[in-house]
Amino acid sequence: MNAQSAIDLTAVITTPENIQFEYRIAGPFRRLPALLLDFAIRVICFLVAFVLLLIVGLSIPFSGSIATMLFLIFWFAIDWFYGLVFESSWNGQTPGKYLTKIRVISIDGRPINGYQATVRNFLRLADFAPMVSLEMFFEDAPAVYMVPTFLVSLICMSITSRFQRLGDIAAGTMVVVNERAWVPNNVKLEDPRIASLSEHIPANFRMSSTLAKVIALYAERRTRIPTARRAELASHLARPLLKQFQFRDDTSPDLLLCALYYREFVTKDAFVDTRVQSLPSPLKREAPVPSSDDSPVQAPISNSLPPILNPSTTESTATANPIPLDRQVL
Amino acid sequence: MRIAELLEKRRQGWVELENMCDALQRSNYPFHKKGNLVSRFSALYRAACTDLSMADQYQLPPTTVEYLHRLVGRAHSQLYRSRQFPFRKWIYYMSVVAPQSIFRDICVKVAFVVFFGLFTLSALLAWSEGNFPGFAERVLGSEQIEQMEQSFDKPLAGNFDRYVTMSGYYIKHNTSIGLQCFALGPLILPSLCALGYNGVVLGASFGYMTRSDVEQGDVFFQFVTAHGVFELTAIALSAAAGLRLGVGLFATGGLKRLESFRLNAERALPIIMTSVMLFFMAAFTEGFLSPSSLPYIVKASFAVFSSGLLMYYFVVLGYPRPEIDEILEESEDNPWRKIGIEYAAR
Known part of the structure; x- marks a missing residue:
């Protein structure tokens, strides 16, 4: 609770009730699965939208162009606003974070607000930098820089005390573990x-x-x-x-x-x-x-x-x- | 009192609090409408807080303390939930806070000077073929010039299907580029390079098309006049937002570096939001009005109208006035409020 137990993995919060408690901070290895899950969910949403709008566009006459527009806007929205919408409406969690039991909160312990969610999600691209081209792995791949190396976020996480990536620093947020607490009953004194x-x-x-x-x-x-x-x-x-x-x-x-x-x-x-x-x-x-x-x-x-x-x-x-x-x- | 007795007494409350947290996490649970449940929850939460604060005094076992930390953390994040963006707040933010903070932001001015300066310079160089031969060809590449000439060969005549599809494409493509420009701001160079590149390339295209010996010029201006105002402003704004982020890293103004970065991100937010809005408006104009075969006067008057709109937004709404300053100083949304106790304490 104080300097004596200053372990890297905890953040001390002082609540309005003037109580100090600790949060366990989620490190990169805890956050990567959440990122991958979110990516998978986005890909699935993308495919579902594609198929749905394809069916609509082909079956209803004259709706093809509108379906295309909707699809493009949906693609844009899911690219840039997925995290923002979920984190501001689900109390700091995206579906991936929910499944891996982590949560985004402000560094002062308050829940994140819309501004913070916006900043930390817009800056995701800088965290992915530098992007590497697929060409480095396959000879005939296009020379488009699209594979994230996460170097910026890893460096940021290793030099901040709360495992914050660049977007987290800019938004003043951190990611904490939100596990259901376990019951502390592992003391077994069976020996009579x-x-x-x-x-x-x-x-x-x-x-x-x-x-x-x-x-x-x-x-x-x-x-x-x-x-x-x-x-x-x-x-x-x-x-x-x-x-x-x-x-x-x-x-x-x-x-x-x-x-x-x-x-x-x-x-x-x-x-x-x-x-x-x-x-x-x-x-x-x-x-x-x-x-x-x-x-x-x-x-x-x-x-x-x-x-x-x-x-x-x-x-x-x-x-x-x-x-x-x-x-x-x- | 022995510790085990104490724990037994408290445990029921803890378990109940935990179950309530579970219920709250299910979003469809109509918790907030039941006052007695909320007061019960806060009573349990306060009790758990007290237990935690007394943990040292009562020498609770470390695992129990750890359990309490997690329980209180969970309950805390349910009690103080994230607030959603209310619509009225958005309107206030975009119509009062955003123009004010854009007007006083030096980064916006720098980005505008850099972008429109390079744009004008490049346009002039590309236009005066006699004085600077081959400038446009070198900047744009002869392939791209040919492609551009080809696409403006025929007079504009779109159909509705194409308008709709293309506006969707412009929203996705152009806004993504603007947001990328912002996101790469902390790395400073990519953002500036994108701004300079866009200024030079767009300027060269405009300059080249203005040449008297290029026949496609008429069609080109038919196309770009309507949405140009929104689009060019949006490009400059998105880079300004990125620049604001990057500047926060070294112009700290007496704050800790990370804290200054955080504060400047807050300041960059209204700029990028305005930029996204402009990109959307530009995309719809570019999708519907620009490719239509309406007479040039309509498109030109739309350009004048949109310039007036931007002037109103940035200058009339943005000009600092004492009565607005007073409101903004009180407002928590204003990123330019004086750095008071809140920041000094950190």
Whole structure:
């Protein structure tokens, strides 16, 4: 949200509600499919119009010339006004952008207006420059410069912080990702030992906010990391904590971090499972505890356990809370 | 309160907001007519905004924060939707803002001087065969001269079918060239070259056809008189718009370079819009009136009429007056308004 997390791919918007939020900016590889889709749609429209007007022109007497004129005007309009019309009426999206889930907005976060849509679409030709002739590829092709190389737009995108092409700079717009947000539920703490281990963490231990963030990031990503790497990564953080909590040295670092996550972010109410048997205490002076994830004495892991923070488990609490949202006090 | 509890409480609102966003994206959903839905939407949006602003304080997990960013972004782009061009605004823009900003634009003056200067010079050189032998042939090429003579060999007599087809062709062809001239403006050279090329070639054709020993001259002027005014002005204007864009890249006037480029694009817009309009009018004239066999006096009076129209548009409507300036200073559409807090803040 501020300078600390200044990653290239986000643009910070301050809304009229005085809230800051981030947009993910679409780069060239996200925008190229949209461009190609739009081109395909335009070609299809062109062909359809051609066939329709051909039929009309041939079947109705004396309408041939008008059909030709309409076709030429349609061709002109679709060449120059396609993006302009769609972006100003579809809230910054053309059909291609809609399909690839990107959207054009002003750099200050407001939707684009007609002027901006006009400028950025009229300048498309400069972005395609320099045009290359087909003659370079085929000997007998006509010497017409018609193949865009996109060099100007690529250079512009690489030197601006918001991946703007020339038309975007001129219009003061940017293209952002407009994906449907995914539900953040990829934390899976299925290991039943986590809950019991968390009970042994000293009650007076208070986590700093940065530590909490690191642990949350670790817990969200650990499923994608191989077991050996998990232990390696987690041990940096876990070793001092093990010492502080006076746990056995061979307690799995991964397990400890998960337990910390569990203690910090998950209430016991949200994770009730009677099948979890309490483990022997991991304290050094007491009985031994399984030392790592893949040890043979591992407790049975039940797949039927509900994933933590799953909406399905929370619906009952949510519906039992009929206070209007804007009145709720956090 | 534990974080999980907090999340559970809020999640229902978030999911509801997300569903409303989905509904809004379907354009046929009659959302804007239902006041209670709109107020519900904005309440949910504000709640999500608050959640996001408190995310740090409540130590929400990073994925949840990311989710909130996207949700708020989505809702934001639905709440503040793009406005369409209302017709009345267009009229205002084209009749008040455009002539005013064209009149005070130095680039338009430069483009006009360059274009019509080269045009006149080239016409004079091509006309005075005695002093500058072979100028027209070198500029135009003897092949093209022959082709031109051929096409104006017979007296003009079109039929309706041909008028309609050709006006469509002129709209597509000429306006595209004008828009290309504008689009290549940021690269400066192509735009200027196109302007100079058009000025020299058109001037040479006019000069050549004025020669007393060229018989096709009469038919040529029968053809070009009517639409020439609109077309030549439109060519000069489209290059002026391109020039305005290019100038913004180096004459920044104290702004950041990119910001100056953006501002000058806004200033170029009325010029190119006027140019497109003129190209359209020229195309219809060229399609219907020019090739007809009407007497020359009709076409000449149309040319006089169109010159008067342009004079009125550019000079009478465009001349700066204090009362118009006052209106324009307030107007958000005016690209020449004083650079105030809005730009200083960026």
